[in-house]
Amino acid sequence: LDSGYITQLIEDQTATPFPTIYSTERPDVVAGNLLEGRVAILVDGTPFALIAPVVFMQFFQSAEDYYARFDIATFIRLLRIFMFIISLAAPATYVAATTFHQEMIPTTLIIAIAAQRESIPFPAFVEALLIELVFEILREAGIRLPKATGAAVSIVGALVIGEAAIQAGVVSPAMV
Incomplete structure (x- = not known):
């Protein structure tokens, strides 16, 4: 029916507080993750694509990072990580x-x-x-x-x- 149902059925670790499958509706994010060696699962009738496997550092990455120079994107990502640690x-x-x-x-x-x-x-x-x-x-x-x-x-x-x-x-x- 939807990609959310497939996510629940194919997740290996359900006892973790972090998602193991990433859901996005942006084609550039899917293409970037495919280039990084991940798998994209497209579901007919839904605008979302599922990306697996997901690592924790991936949650600090924004879709806009693909359009910035690597040094600027890396600095912004490090800033996000630093702010995450401070907020904790x-x-x-x-x-x-x-x-x-x-x-x-x-x-x-x-x-x-x-x-x-x-x-x-x-x-x-x-x-x-x-x-x-x-x-x-x-x-x-x-x-x-x-x-x-x-x-x-x-x-x-x-x-x-x-x-x-x-x-x-x-x-x-x-x-x-």
């Missing part, structure tokens, strides 16, 4: 530093952070989980909306909800 490590580092290792933070900064967190009813860990959950909901909402509207809703929603959460005393400004 920053909340955990904040929670660890403010909760367990205050001596690592300069005195003036820890005093400012403590003053901001004074009226917050939740521990830093719950605060980080709450912010991550809210931002993930906004990201999903932005994906589901039309392209121009979705980007605006994601950005404005994050600003408005972040400011409202700070004013309500649910999260600290440092966490946002």
